[in-house]
Amino acid sequence: MPLGNSGVGFETARQLSLSYGTHVIMGCRSEIKCTKAANTINNEIIATKSNGSVTPMFIDLANLDSVKSFATHLEGREVDVLFNNAGYAPVDKSSVNDMGLNPAFNDMHLAHFFLSEQLLKGHPRLRVVYTSSGTHHCCALPFAFVPSFVLELLPDIHRPGCIDDEYLSTGIRSPNDAAAYFQSKLANVLHATQIPRHHPHATSVAIDLGWVGTSIQPWMQTQLSPTSLGWMRSANVGVLPMINAILSTDAELLDGLSEGRKLSDGGIIMNTLGKTEEALTMYFWREDLSRERMIEVADKLWDESFKILKANDY
Numbered sequence: 014m015p016l017g018n019s020g021v022g023f024e025t026a027r028q029l030s031l032s033y034g035t036h037v038i039m040g041c042r043s044e045i046k047c048t049k050a051a052n053t054i055n056n057e058i059i060a061t062k063s064n065g066s067v068t069p070m071f072i073d074l075a076n077l078d079s080v081k082s083f084a085t086h087l088e089g090r091e092v093d094v095l096f097n098n099a100g101y102a103p104v105d106k107s108s109v110n111d112m113g114l115n116p117a118f119n120d121m122h123l124a125h126f127f128l129s130e131q132l133l134k135g136h137p138r139l140r141v142v143y144t145s146s147g148t149h150h151c152c153a154l155p156f157a158f159v160p161s162f163v164l165e166l167l168p169d170i171h172r173p174g175c176i177d178d179e180y181l182s183t184g185i186r187s188p189n190d191a192a193a194y195f196q197s198k199l200a201n202v203l204h205a206t207q208i209p210r211h212h213p214h215a216t217s218v219a220i221d222l223g224w225v226g227t228s229i230q231p232w233m234q235t236q237l238s239p240t241s242l243g244w245m246r247s248a249n250v251g252v253l254p255m256i257n258a259i260l261s262t263d264a265e266l267l268d269g270l271s272e273g274r275k276l277s278d279g280g281i282i283m284n285t286l287g288k289t290e291e292a293l294t295m296y297f298w299r300e301d302l303s304r305e306r307m308i309e310v311a312d313k314l315w316d317e318s319f320k321i322l323k324a325n326d327y
Contacts, residue, residue, distance in 0.1 A: 084131035124264030217280035
């Protein structure tokens with residue numbers, strides 16, 4: 014069940030249904046675009062006599078009522094995989110939403126968190142797959158941080174941000190800034206690491222697809238886009254690690270990790286080549302951002318997400 018009618022979401026739905034006979038529910042914010050995208054794929058399915066199908070369904074991740082309605086409409090259906098794919102480039106300094114939350118945090122993390130929890134109630138063996146981003150590493154690279162004295166002299170300069178106690182207390186309730194996308198994508202990784210810890214029969218994977226030509230930025234759609242110039246992989250190639258994560262067996266996902274490792278021990282990440290890696294263990298991360306520390310942060314993010322949902326009667 015991919016979320017998205019274009020780019021990675023569209024191409025994943027297309028390949029799953031055409032090549033693997035999968036029945037896909039495509040969740041989109043625009044009903045018109047969703048129906049058009051689904052019809053395009055279904056016409057290709059008919060032409061090639063494939064066994065798959067694509068069903069369009071409305072969901073607006075900016076509105077948790079819409080997320081709840083979407084999950085309700087799935088009751089009674091068999092759902093094996095949830096593909097949390099939605100992502101966008103936040104507008105800097107855009108105001109908080111009606112719940113007083115940072116829009117990027119709400120749309121790219123909290124809505125995914127809520128949807129995952131809703132589906133896990135009826136599908137305890139669900140596999141949750143995230144489109145994450147290599148940008149989440151920016152939080153840990155020493156050279157990605159601007160010295161404090163520079164920030165004092167030039168307060169408008171932004172630096173890539175981590176998720177820490179300050180972010181969980183004030184950052185998620187502040188307008189977007191230049192770090193909002195990085196933090197939201199790091200939240201995706203942290204959420205993926207936690208799902209099997211709270212749902213032992215579920216599995217989760219966060220995938221860094223690298224540079225893939227999509228519609229997330231307007232300049233990616235021009236004739237002289239990075240994709241057309243060969244600097245980015247096209248979506249039909251870029252989604253192959255995603256297809257791998259969705260269709261692989263548990264044993265295949267664990268290939269290359271330490272012996273005795275189980276998916277119930279915590280979610281994993283996959284790199285741009287589709288190679289499984291232990292989450293939050295990159296050798297170039299700063300010493301104060303150890304795996305143990307980031308797992309602790311992931312726990313706090315999980316608890317804070319639930320508190321927000323409860324406080325807003327979800």
